[in-house]
Amino acid sequence: MEVKLAQQLVQLRTAHHYSQEQLATRLAVTRQSVSKWESGTSIPDLPKLVQIAQLYQVSLDELVLGKKPLEQPQPVLTGWQFLSQHKYGMAIVGIVIFGMICGIITLIAALF
Numbered sequence: 576m577e578v579k580l581a582q583q584l585v586q587l588r589t590a591h592h593y594s595q596e597q598l599a600t601r602l603a604v605t606r607q608s609v610s611k612w613e614s615g616t617s618i619p620d621l622p623k624l625v626q627i628a629q630l631y632q633v634s635l636d637e638l639v640l641g642k643k644p645l646e647q648p649q650p651v652l653t654g655w656q657f658l659s660q661h662k663y664g665m666a667i668v669g670i671v672i673f674g675m676i677c678g679i680i681t682l683i684a685a686l687f
Contacts, residue, residue, distance in 0.1 A: 579641045581615035587631045587638070602626055
């Protein structure tokens with residue numbers, strides 16, 4: 576776990592264009608602490624991990640385990656919700672209902 580964390584810390588710091596000194600200043604720690612975290616000889620305590628995750632706008636899972644956040648599942652739509660989100664969905668429903676009404680009227684007229 577410490578290797579992944581160390582790699583993540585280096586990767587995120589360089590991606591955000593921070594030097595070890597700049598990151599240390601933002602986290603109120605020494606540059607040597609950042610260097611030890613990135614080399615895997617020590618790990619940040621939990622409050623510092625939370626602060627780092629917030630700084631880089633990543634989850635703790637992504638920071639510590641290197642896992643990307645799961646995509647949010649798409650909500651299940653009812654038939655009406657699905658149709659209302661599509662350009663011609665409600666028009667098609669209207670045409671079908673109109674056709675059914677015309678068919679029923681034709682059938683009734685044929686009976687008399």
